[in-house]
Amino acid sequence: MIDQAELLMREGAFEKAKLLLSEIILEDPANLRAICDIGIAYTETGENEKAIRALLHYIGNDDSNPYAWEALGCARFRMGDVNLSMENLRRSLAISPHNASALRNLGILYSIIGKKSDGLRLLQKSIKLAPQDYRNHYALNCAYRDLGKNEEREKIFERLLELDLPEAVRKDVEVSRIRMKLGWD
Numbered sequence: 001m002i003d004q005a006e007l008l009m010r011e012g013a014f015e016k017a018k019l020l021l022s023e024i025i026l027e028d029p030a031n032l033r034a035i036c037d038i039g040i041a042y043t044e045t046g047e048n049e050k051a052i053r054a055l056l057h058y059i060g061n062d063d064s065n066p067y068a069w070e071a072l073g074c075a076r077f078r079m080g081d082v083n084l085s086m087e088n089l090r091r092s093l094a095i096s097p098h099n100a101s102a103l104r105n106l107g108i109l110y111s112i113i114g115k116k117s118d119g120l121r122l123l124q125k126s127i128k129l130a131p132q133d134y135r136n137h138y139a140l141n142c143a144y145r146d147l148g149k150n151e152e153r154e155k156i157f158e159r160l161l162e163l164d165l166p167e168a169v170r171k172d173v174e175v176s177r178i179r180m181k182l183g184w185d
Contacts, residue, residue, distance in 0.1 A: 002034055014041045032061055036068050043071040051075040066096035074105055085109060100130035104139050111143050119143055134163045141176070150180055 001024055008017040021038040024031055039054030055072040058065070073088030089106040092099060107122030123140045130136055137160045144153040157177045165173065179185035 002031075002037070005034070005037060009037065009041060009044075014044045017041050018045070032058055036062075036065060040067060040071040043075045046078070048075040048078045052079070064095060066092040066099050066102065069095065070099065070102040070105060073102075077105075077109060082109070082113060098129055100126040100133060100136060103129065104133075104136050107143070108139050111146060116143065116147055120147065132163065134160060134165050134169065137163070138169065138173070141173075145176075145180070145185060153180060 001020055005017045005020040005024070008014070008020065018038060018041045021034050021041060024034040025038065028034070035054055036058040039051050039058055042048070042051035042054060051071060052075050055068050055075065058068050059072065062068075069088050069092035073085045073092065076088060077085035086106065086109055089102055089109065092102040093106065096102070103122045103126035107119040107126060109119070110116070110122065111119030120140075120143045123136065123143050126133075126136045127140060137156050141153055141156045141160065144150075144156060154177075157173060157180075160173045161170070176185060
């Protein structure tokens with residue numbers, strides 16, 4: 001059943017995964033894998049307080065999972081704790097330096113707090129590690145926007161539009177591209 005929940009998570013069906021994971025935890029409250037997974041699912045669905053509680057419990061028993069640290073960092077960022085968020089994301093990368101998702105999230109965080117060149121470097125590295133992940137290109141687009149690098153941004157727009165994007169993201173990219181060309185963005 002846990003494999004099924006993890007498959008649902010990979011497909012982005014976090015609500016369904018949470019239902020399965022809740023059943024697993026009800027049957028076996030000590031199932032750390034399910035606790036970690038539900039913490040990650042809570043992070044993905046914006047239930048950040050629940051995510052933090054689940055992930056802290058998990059990490060208290062096993063602090064070697066980079067994805068748990070990454071999810072904890074994301075949840076803490078959404079709760080407004082930038083310092084702990086950065087610490088958690090760095091911990092994730094210390095365990096797994098080639099985790100493109102953690103690189104992207106830390107790059108975004110650096111850009112937000114004004115360390116734009118550090119953020120840009122991490123975002124570029126995340127793309128090299130996961131060139132098919134549209135989220136990496138999208139984040140890099142935002143970094144280039146903030147730095148006023150429209151030529152680089154145009155290349156990212158072209159690459160984004162070649163990828164299989166969710167419809168809402170595709171529309172946002174198209175609108176952002178028009179705004180940039182008009183000088184509005």
